[in-house]
Every structure is written in structure tokens, then in C-alpha cells.
Amino acid sequence: MRRQKTAPYLFALPYFLIFLAFSVFPILFSGFISLNDWKGYNEPTFIGLQNYIEVFGDPRFYKALGNTLLLMVMIIPFQLVLGFLLALFLNSKYMKLKKTFRLLNFLPYLTTPIALGVIFALLFDPAFGTVNQVLEWFGINAINWTKEVWPARALVSMVTVWRYTGYTAVLFMAGITNINTDIYEASEIDGASSWQRTFRITLPLLKPVTTFVVLSTMIGCFQIFEEPFMIFNVAGKLVGGPNNSVLTGIWLFYDTAFSNQFRNGYAAAIAVCLFAVIAVISFVANKLMSGKEDG
Amino acid sequence: MKISKKVLALMLACLLVFGALVGCADNGGASSAAGTPPAGSVAAGGDVDDSLVNTELSGEITQWVWGDYEIRGAVDFNKYYPNIKVNYVSVPSDEYEQKILTALATGTDLPDVVNIESAARGQFNNMDVWERLDAAPYNLDTSKVLPIGIPLMSNEKGEIVCVQVDNCVAGYAYDRELAIKYFGTDDPAEMEKIFSDLDSFVEKSKAVGEAGEDYMFASVDDAYSAVSGLYQKDPVVVDGKLNTDKSVLPTYEFIEKLVANKAVGPYVEWTPAWYTSFASNNIIFYRAPAWFISFMMKPNDPDSVGKWGMMTPPGGGFNAGGTAYAIPKGAKEENKELAWAYIQWLTLSQEGAESFYNAHATSTLYAPAYDTDLYKGEPDPFFKEQNVTEKLNEIAADPRTTASIMTAYDFVMKNANAQALRDLEAGMSAQQAYAKFKTEVLAAATDLSE
Numbered sequence: 001m002r003r004q005k006t007a008p009y010l011f012a013l014p015y016f017l018i019f020l021a022f023s024v025f026p027i028l029f030s031g032f033i034s035l036n037d038w039k040g041y042n043e044p045t046f047i048g049l050q051n052y053i054e055v056f057g058d059p060r061f062y063k064a065l066g067n068t069l070l071l072m073v074m075i076i077p078f079q080l081v082l083g084f085l086l087a088l089f090l091n092s093k094y095m096k097l098k099k100t101f102r103l104l105n106f107l108p109y110l111t112t113p114i115a116l117g118v119i120f121a122l123l124f125d126p127a128f129g130t131v132n133q134v135l136e137w138f139g140i141n142a143i144n145w146t147k148e149v150w151p152a153r154a155l156v157s158m159v160t161v162w163r164y165t166g167y168t169a170v171l172f173m174a175g176i177t178n179i180n181t182d183i184y185e186a187s188e189i190d191g192a193s194s195w196q197r198t199f200r201i202t203l204p205l206l207k208p209v210t211t212f213v214v215l216s217t218m219i220g221c222f223q224i225f226e227e228p229f230m231i232f233n234v235a236g237k238l239v240g241g242p243n244n245s246v247l248t249g250i251w252l253f254y255d256t257a258f259s260n261q262f263r264n265g266y267a268a269a270i271a272v273c274l275f276a277v278i279a280v281i282s283f284v285a286n287k288l289m290s291g292k293e294d295g
Numbered sequence: 296m297k298i299s300k301k302v303l304a305l306m307l308a309c310l311l312v313f314g315a316l317v318g319c320a321d322n323g324g325a326s327s328a329a330g331t332p333p334a335g336s337v338a339a340g341g342d343v344d345d346s347l348v349n350t351e352l353s354g355e356i357t358q359w360v361w362g363d364y365e366i367r368g369a370v371d372f373n374k375y376y377p378n379i380k381v382n383y384v385s386v387p388s389d390e391y392e393q394k395i396l397t398a399l400a401t402g403t404d405l406p407d408v409v410n411i412e413s414a415a416r417g418q419f420n421n422m423d424v425w426e427r428l429d430a431a432p433y434n435l436d437t438s439k440v441l442p443i444g445i446p447l448m449s450n451e452k453g454e455i456v457c458v459q460v461d462n463c464v465a466g467y468a469y470d471r472e473l474a475i476k477y478f479g480t481d482d483p484a485e486m487e488k489i490f491s492d493l494d495s496f497v498e499k500s501k502a503v504g505e506a507g508e509d510y511m512f513a514s515v516d517d518a519y520s521a522v523s524g525l526y527q528k529d530p531v532v533v534d535g536k537l538n539t540d541k542s543v544l545p546t547y548e549f550i551e552k553l554v555a556n557k558a559v560g561p562y563v564e565w566t567p568a569w570y571t572s573f574a575s576n577n578i579i580f581y582r583a584p585a586w587f588i589s590f591m592m593k594p595n596d597p598d599s600v601g602k603w604g605m606m607t608p609p610g611g612g613f614n615a616g617g618t619a620y621a622i623p624k625g626a627k628e629e630n631k632e633l634a635w636a637y638i639q640w641l642t643l644s645q646e647g648a649e650s651f652y653n654a655h656a657t658s659t660l661y662a663p664a665y666d667t668d669l670y671k672g673e674p675d676p677f678f679k680e681q682n683v684t685e686k687l688n689e690i691a692a693d694p695r696t697t698a699s700i701m702t703a704y705d706f707v708m709k710n711a712n713a714q715a716l717r718d719l720e721a722g723m724s725a726q727q728a729y730a731k732f733k734t735e736v737l738a739a740a741t742d743l744s745e
Contacts, residue, residue: 039422040396040397041396041399060738060739063361076471119566121566126561127561127568128568199718235563236564236566236717237565237713238714239713242714242717243714258393259706261418261703261740264400
């Protein structure tokens with residue numbers, strides 16, 4: 001009896017040990033160092049809220065936050081729609097070689113960031129890239145993908161959508177699989193078309209999955225770093241992209257902590273502020289979406 | 296049976312925790328040597344002058360290295376110090392500085408010898424975490440170092456905290472065929488007469504731009520790399536104030552004129568496309584220190600014979616890149632003497648200079664070696680039998696040749712400069728680009744003023 005009581009805790013212990021060591025402690029430590037002037041190699045000096053005051057007056061922070069929100073708007077709708085369509089396609093009973101396509105669909109998610117940077121910098125090189133060559137075949141002027149503000153944002157959005165759509169599709173596929181097939185059979189008997197089944201049955205019943213996908217993609221967008229960093233690290237080592245147009249919150253944090261002036265205390269304050277923003281926006285979005293669902 | 300299942304589950308759970316912790320320890324320490332680890336240590340062997348062999352010093356030291364460059368450069372070390380074992384630990388170059396900072400922040404073991412690459416030197420030299428090498432017990436003799444090396448090894452207080460290994464004085468490599476096409480000669484001496492100042496580059500660039508086939512430089516970045524060192528004679532920060540009016544601004548003005556003459560190519564430096572520019576036969580000039588020839592030009596233009604020439608830049612040469620070795624204050628006390636023996640042998644001895652030159656065809660900054668036959672060089676078919684080693688050392692000995700003083704703000708300036716170069720490329724005026732550069736620098740380095 002006693003063993004039965006303790007066993008669940010023992011089973012859960014590994015996770016909580018790891019969670020404490022690699023999540024809780026770093027979060028608390030970040031909070032602590034955000035109150036200090038600390039470059040990592042010197043002794044921390046307690047400066048109270050000075051770092052936070054500086055963050056709130058730092059135009060780069062607002063720029064990074066604005067960029068992140070813009071990228072979010074440019075990414076989420078496409079990722080959601082494409083992911084849903086892919087899921088429908090890969091779940092279709094008319095689909096052949098389902099397993100092969102499901103694997104192919106997931107491959108971009110497995111691409112290493114370094115490969116991603118090199119490949120996309122090559123493809124989208126304004127002067128020599130394949131993409132511009134193809135555009136020119138169709139009579140479209142070459143686009144300065146890595147040198148101008150909006151093309152740079154479009155590039156980062158496209159790469160991010162390409163990388164994560166497969167993952168989103170997997171989530172939708174899991175949701176679709178959970179929908180009771182009796183409902184589809186009944187609707188078929190009632191003469192519903194495939195469009196009607198998609199919009200009247202699949203989509204409404206996927207609402208919890210959609211809510212999760214939207215929230216997790218939003219949080220993911222707040223953490224965008226690898227895609228712009230790797231692309232622009234290869235394409236001219238331009239921190240933040242052209243005119244800081246793709247400087248995201250995490251990139252600003254990384255630059256401040258590791259490559260700019262090693263201001264770890266200030267970088268920690270940026271991280272805490274980002275955490276607060278993500279938490280608030282996620283909370284509000286969750287409330288809004290749950291509210292709609294309840295309604 | 297029930298008990299055995301529970302025991303099994305518990306063991307699995309423990310294994311999970313253990314596995315995770317072991318994995319983390321590996322990731323946290325540089326000793327994991329992600330990727331392909333180099334050989335463990337250098338073996339002794341070969342005939343050497345016995346009077347130069349030191350058997351008294353013994354022990355093991357560790358150096359974090361980027362690849363086998365460091366190992367091959369010091370391959371003869373154990374012939375002279377047979378009892379010092381150097382353990383080379385491979386750390387990817389793009390993670391190197393971050394791992395050093397992490398080790399410093401967390402207090403974990405640092406290597407006994409640390410590489411400091413030129414781009415990070417300004418910040419790292421000023422971190423007050425390195426042994427001062429021109430004071431006791433190291434007592435580095437600065438007279439044994441080429442004068443150009445001293446600023447590259449010093450912090451802002453003028454203390455020497457590292458020793459640059461390689462001589463990175465740059466000349467201008469040029470495409471001989473294009474030189475004949477546009478300037479009527481490919482002779483280095485004639486080229487130096489034609490390009491006696493930077494105005495002549497601007498003047499000659501008009502014909503190159505008008506032809507519309509070739510470029511003076513591969514990109515605005517290359518033009519910047521070729522010229523900035525010539526203008527940058529003073530520290531870029533003086534008493535907490537930006538001091539770039541006489542260095543960055545004229546460099547931008549030079550680039551503005553080249554861009555207006557359509558004489559700058561579209562190859563953004565260090566991009567995959569840029570690496571193809573060496574074999575594209577449409578770029579006339581590159582600034583080229585010895586490492587650039589070995590690691591950039593020759594590998595990316597392997598089929599060329601006699602294509603290139605080397606000339607002195609107008610106004611003498613300048614330093615471009617380089618790797619320095621430092622001893623962390625936090626290294627094990629008993630290893631510091633050994634680490635210094637290793638660094639001193641490589642960078643401040645004739646034997647080290649020979650070892651490094653034989654491995655990389657690159658000179659060290661050890662001054663007395665330049666009075667010997669070591670660097671007499673030989674005709675290089677890649678450069679149409681020109682003796683490039685001799686030429687680069689001639690540039691290094693030029694009294695006009697200087698090295699920029701490195702500062703803790705170098706990274707900030709590098710970032711702001713990268714954007715300014717893109718703006719210049721897009722047609723922005725030098726004045727506007729420079730104003731933007733200053734604004735960016737001052738925004739990122741809040742303790743600086745104009």
C-alpha cells in the first residue's frame with residue numbers, strides 16, 4: 001500500500017529533477033542576474049531595477065518586439081492554413097504512399113539550423129540565388145531578399161512557415177484521427193459533400209487542436225531566433241538583418257549577452273521582459289479563444 | 296513479478312536521470328569536442344639541437360582549438376619540450392568565444408591556452424581575465440615581436456595579454472589578366488606606381504565600371520576590408536568618445552565613389568556566392584594576408600596558374616585578421632609556466648617560427664626570424680612565380696604599415712558597419728551612412744558619446 005502511494009512520485013521524480021535543474025533554476029537565476037551589472041567574467045554588482053529601466057527606454061527592445069509581432073502576423077495564418085490543408089491531404093482516403101508523404105512532410109522540421117542558413121542564403125542570394133533567377137524567367141524583377149527590410153521579413157516568414165508547417169500538420173492529423181468516423185459516415189448518408197464535411201465537421205471539431213496550435217505557434221514566434229540568425233549570419237553577418245528588420249527578441253537577447261558587450265545582466269532583464277510579454281499575450285489569446293469556444 | 300516490474304521501472308527512471316545529467320555535463324563542458332576531435336597530443340621525434348631541448352618542464356596542458364591548424368603549426372613542439380603534453384580539444388569556431396565566456400561565468404575549468412581570434416580580440420583583451428605577459432613571471436620581450444604585433448596583443452591599458460601567432464599583414468592580390476586589360480600592366484612595381492594613392496583607385500575604377508564586365512572589388516565589404524586599415528591609424532575610441540571621423544568616414548567616401556562608378560561587385564563577403572568570386576575572373580583586387588591566400592584564394596580558385604599578382608597597398612600595409620594565444624588567470628597555477636613555454640616556443644622562438652612556417656607558409660611575428668633565411672620564400676606558380684612570402688614580409692617591414700588598435704567596442708562597430716555597407720551599396724551617401732553608423736554605435740554602446 002505504501003509502495004503504491006510512493007511509486008507515482010518516484011516515476012514523476014526524474015522529470016521534476018530535470019525540470020528543477022534546467023527550467024526553474026535558470027529562470028530564477030535569470031531573475032537574479034537581471035538585477036545585477038554582470039558581464040559573466042566579472043563579479044556581479046547589484047544595481048536594482050536599473051537594467052529594467054534601461055530596457056523600457058531601449059528603442060532596440062521595442063524594435064525587436066515589433067518585429068516579432070509582425071513576423072507573427074506574417075507566419076501564423078499561413079502556417080495554420082497550410083498545416084491544415086496538408087493534414088487533410090495526408091489523411092485523405094484517396095491518398096497513396098501516405099507514409100512516404102508524411103515522412104517528407106516532416107523533414108523540414110528536422111533540418112539543422114546551419115544547413116538552413118547556408119541553403120536559404122544560397123537560394124535567396126539577391127545577385128546569384130536560384131529564386132531570383134526563376135523570378136526573372138517569369139519577367140519579375142529580382143528581389144533584394146537579404147538586403148531590404150520587407151523582403152528580409154518575407155524571407156524569414158517563408159523559411160519559418162516552410163520549417164514548421166509539417167509539424168503543424170502532424171498536430172492537425174492527430175486531431176483529425178480523433179474525430180469519430182461515425183460522424184463522417186452519417187454525413188455521407190445525409191448527402192454532405194466533402195467541402196461541407198470539412199467545414200461543418202472537421203474544422204469545428206478541431207477547435208481545441210486549433211487553439212493549441214495557435215497558442216504554441218504564437219509562443220514559438222516569440223522565440224524566433226535560429227531562422228533569421230542563421231540566414232543573416234551567412235548572408236553578410238548582418239545582426240538583426242537589414243536595418244534591424246528581423247531583429248527578434250531572442251536575437252536581441254543573444255546579441256546583448258554573447259556577441260555585443262557580454263552584458264549578461266541586461267540581457268537577463270530583456271529575457272524577463274520578453275517572458276512577461278509572452279505570458280500576457282498568451283493568456284489574453286487563450287482567454288479570447290476559450291471564450292469563443294465556450295460561446 | 297509485480298515487484299520486479301517496479302524495480303525495472305525504477306531502474307529505467309534512474310537511468311533516464313543519469314543519462315540526462317551525463318548528456319548535460321557533456322554539453323556544458325568543451326571537453327566533449329563536438330564534431331571530429333583532433334589527435335590527442337603531439338608526439339616527439341626528429342633531430343634537434345640538444346641545447347634547445349628542455350626536459351625540466353613536465354606536465355600536461357590543454358588548448359581549445361578550432362581544428363588542426365594549431366596542432367600542425369606546433370607540430371615540432373615536443374621535440375623541444377618532450378615532457379610537456381599538449382592536449383588539444385576541438386571546439387567549433389562559432390561556439391568558441393561563447394564557451395570561454397560560459398566557462399568564465401560558471402567557474403568551470405578553462406583551458407591553459409585560449410585562442411583569441413582577431414574579431415573578438417578587442418573585447419577579450421579588455422576583459423581582465425588573462426595573465427599579463429609583459430610582466431613577471433612571463434616577462435615577454437617586446438623587442439622580439441614585430442612592432443605591428445604590439446597593438447594586436449595589448450589591452451587598452453597597454454598591457455600585453457596575448458601573443459598573436461601569425462603575421463597577417465595584407466597586400467593587394469590582383470588578377471593579372473584584368474590588370475593588363477584595364478591598367479596596361481601586370482607588373483607589381485608598375486601597379487604600385489599606378490596605384491600610389493586611393494584616389495587613383497577611384498580614377499581607374501571609372502573605366503572598369505564603364506566596361507560593365509568586371510569589378511575593382513568583389514563587394515562593398517571587400518572594398519571596406521581593403522581600405523579601412525589604411526585609414527585607421529588612431530584608436531576608434533578616445534576617452535569614451537567615438538573617434539572615427541578620420542577613419543570610417545573617409546573609408547565610406549571611398550566606397551561611395553566606387554559604387555557610383557559601378558566598380559563594386561555584388562558578392563557579399565563570406566556568403567556562399569562570395570567564395571565563387573575568386574574563380575569568376577571578374578574581380579581585380581582582394582586584400583590578401585597570408586592566411587587569405589592559403590584558406591580563401593587557393594582553395595576557391597584551385598585551377599588557376601599564374602593568374603594572380605601581389606602588390607603593396609597605397610600607403611603601406613595593415614593587419615587583417617589573426618589568432619592570438621592567451622593564458623587565463625583562472626587556469627591551473629601549475630600549468631601556467633608550461634602554457635607560457637608552449638606559447639613562447641611557438642611565437643617567440645626561431646624553432647617555433649620554422650615549425651609554423653613549414654606547416655602553413657605563414658610567418659609568425661617573431662622579429663629575429665626576419666633576419667634569417669627562413670622567410671626567403673620561393674616563386675609561387677599561383678602568383679606567376681612571384682615570391683609572395685618575400686612580398687608580404689616586405690610590406691610588413693614597410694614603416695608605413697600599421698595595425699589598428701583594438702577596443703572593447705569592436706563588435707558594436709562591426710555590426711553598425713555591416714548595415715552601413717549595405718546602405719552604401721544601395722546608393723546612400725557616405726555622410727548619411729556615417730551618421731547612421733554613429734547613431735547605431737551610440738545606441739548599442741550606451742557608455743560611449745559622440
